[in-house]
Amino acid sequence: MAEHPHHAHGGESHAASDAAGKPYTDPVCGMKVGADLQKTASFEGQDYHFCSYKCLDKFKAAPASYVRGDRVDVSAAPAPAPAGTIYTCPMHPQIRQEHPGNCPICGMTLEPLLPELEEDENPELRDFRRRFWWTLPLTIVVTVLAMFGHKAHWFEARTQTWIELVLSLPIVLWAGWPFFSRGWSSVLNRSPNMWTLIGLGTGAAFVYSVVATVAPEVFPASFVSMGRVAVYFEAAAVIISLTLLGQVLELKARSQTSAAIKSLLGLAPKTARRIRDDGTEEDVPLTHVHVGDLLRIRPGEKVPVDGEVTEGSSAVDESMLTGEPVPVTKRVGDKLIGATLNTNGALVMRSEKVGSSTMLAQIVQMVAQAQRSKAPMQRMADVVAGYFVMAVVGIALVTFFVWGLWGPQPSWVYALINAVAVLIIACPCALGLATPMSIMVATGRGATHGVLFRDAAAIEKLRQIDTLIIDKTGTLTEGRPAFDSAIPAPGLEANEVLRLAASLDQGSEHPLADAIVRAARERGLALEKPEDFESGSGIGVRGTVGGRRLALGNTALMDQLGVSVAPLVPQAEALRSQGASVMHLAVDGRLAGLLAVSDPIKASTPEALAALRAAGLRIVMATGDGLTTATSVGARLGISEVHGEVKPADKLVLVEHLQKQGRVVAMAGDGINDAPALAKADVGIAMGTGTDVAMNSAQVTLVKGDLRGIAFARSLSKDTVRNMKQNLMFAFLYNALGIPIAAGVLYPLTGWLLSPLIAALAMSLSSASVIGNALRLGRGQQ
Helix, strand or coil, X not given: CCCCHHHXXXXXXXXXXXXXXXXXXXXXCCCEECCCHHHEEEEXXXXXXXXXXXXXHHHHHCHHHHCCCCCCCCCCCCXXXXXXXXXXXXXXXXXXXXXXXXXXXXXXXXXXXXXXXXCCCXXXXXXXXXXXXXXXXXXXXXXXXXXXXXXXXXXXXXXXXXXXXXXXXXXXXXXXXXXXXXXXXXXXXXXXXXXXXXXXXXXXXXXXXXXXXXXXXHCCHHHEECXXXXXXXXXXXXXXXXXXXXXXXXXXXXXHXXXXXXXXXXXXXXXXXXXXXXXXXXXEEHHHCCCCCEEEECCCCECCXXXXXXXXCEEEECHHHHCCCCCEEECCCCEECCCCEECCCXXXXXXXXXXXXXXXXXXXXXXXXXXXXXXXXXXHHHHHHHXXXXXXXXXXXXXXXXXXXXXXXXXXXXXXXXXXXXXXXXXXXXXXXXXXXXXXXXXXXXXXXXXEECCXXXXXXXXXXXXXXXXXXXXXXXXXXXXXXXXXXXXXXXXXXXHHXXXXXXXCCCHHHHHHHHHHHHCCCCCCCCEEXXXXXXXXXXXXXXXXXXXXXXXXXXXXXCCCCHHHHHHHHHHHHCCCEXXXXXXXXXXXXXXXXXXXXXXXXXXXXHHHHHCCCXXXXXXCCCHHHHHHHHHHHCCCEEECCXXXXXXXXXXXXXXXXXXXXXXXXXXXXXXXXXXXXXXXXEECCCCHHHHHHCCEEECCXXXXXXXXXXXXXXXXXXXXXXXXXXXXXXXXXXXXXXXXXXXXXXXXCCCHHHHHHHHXXXXXXXXXXXXXXXXXXX
16 A cells, blocks of 8 residues: 555554555544645644544644544444543432442432433343243242142152242342342432332341241241241242243333433434535434534434525425424524435535533433422332331330240240241231232223323322423324414405415425315316416415416515515415414416315314313413414414423423422423423323424323323223222231231240241232222223
């Protein structure tokens, strides 16, 4: 390979090209670049090449800060988590630290505050899944042995006990280790939780069983059953396997909570087409776009960053910001927003805001902050569990000392046995099932009615909602433009006005034109081919149809052509007041009529609003549409509280304002612009007919986009919480019956102590009662 002329001084170029001709690496931004003598700098005897003069200037200002070692290769190794990454708890957002770890309150693994678009599978999920599947066969074998081994006489009793011990060791000591670790942390942090219960229950069962296996002679003869002291290896194994399964399912569900942010991050294009100073063009990664760069946006491409149009005109779909389904015409001097869609024209723009300064980046930040700032629902089982744990431990200690000091001989053996029995009977099987079973059944019932819940907190919280904020476009309305009406000038017919306008609009790609053409064809009108068609830079279209000169557009086009719109001004204003977009049709220089296109209200909306008002909800409409249109739609639907021309940040402020007044707020929307408010609201409700970002931000999705589902979901929420309370009552009732027996309260009267039969019966009955009661919810029973 021939040496580059600018290497003649003997210095070695950084990241020098190899024999295959690989490009150099820009030390500032990491972009692969070619050798350009105009964009080269030397430092400490080496040449460095740059993608642009901006990177060159940055390097010249502080070259040492960009050079690490003999060469720079920013792509040589994957970057670790960015410095300053904040980790937080999904359930307790007040916990924040600069390194990974577990939450000191609930034991959950902390997550990055802001996820990355390209992210590997959760390592904790991968670890728990491996622990579950590798030990599940052992759990099954231990359980089968415990249930049927003594009846089938597969092994001698003591041999079977040792086999169960050996098989249980990896389950308890390896698969269950994270639970014991979290349980111990809950003790150190004085924050008793479900991990405390699981650790105590499984630990007590296992330790007792190991002692019963290794030294069975320390137990009274009454504990010998079928040739051996009863052991609880299968109880410890099953509890750990079921808990692992629950954790795997929970972690998979939690991984979806960042889907909204990832969807937003995915909206931005990966590359931009930059125009060089010499007029040539290149595709560069979005991260390499600088303020002031000229970028070309071709039809069908997304706008890469925020900026200003310098050349061309086109209709740009900005629904991600405004929620308005009709694209906005952009001309020279107009502002563009990154990630919006350029529909049919070519544009050249100058970048003004890049990276974290863009509108999209700001929306991402708002969604992230809203998700993390939401106060977690303190589930009833968790509230009671803290007191329950302390009560169980207290009862076990009292049992131990009472039996040790005043019990029959050997008193301290009885004391140990009965204290352990208290912990075993208090195993949180039914308590753990109480809430999840109700949630599972309610989720299934909701799905059959087109209502999808993302998490349990949404089901619990929805019943408390007293204020509902509703977006207009796509939520109250269909979300797509449809032909409304045609008003002819004197001497013409409405169908003729529609036919002429549709004939001309066949040459246009604008959504409003598509609505007019579609309406004409549905009416069977004969359309003619337009000639000499031309677009009027966002103010309308012109052409010739059947030998007549036609013009269709707004008042600006009519003024340009010298056509008076005065005869139909009252009718135009009336249509606008009803929320319609109005276009004027001129034929041979004279006004021929008006055409109105509007976003029709969904057929189910009036009934849905009536049901919500009957339930006592305060209805508020917030939309990015103009205030006139919004007020008109609100009046037709009986909504008196209307907010128009609101941006994503405004909707978020509205939610926060109502929450500060003590209102429990639900937000219903369908667009990307609704995402921050959906995330911040106490319950976010997305239309299944809307965007993925909205559905990922919301906790509830109405599959068919039917608002009547909100009333159903609220009723289901009330039934579900009532069912959970009943389940908790069953769970604690059996504990209330079992714990006194385990503690030996009845021993002086009956001689009863806890046996494996009573323990198994109590746990089975409590679990069966909880499951059976939850299934009633699925049948619509309360």
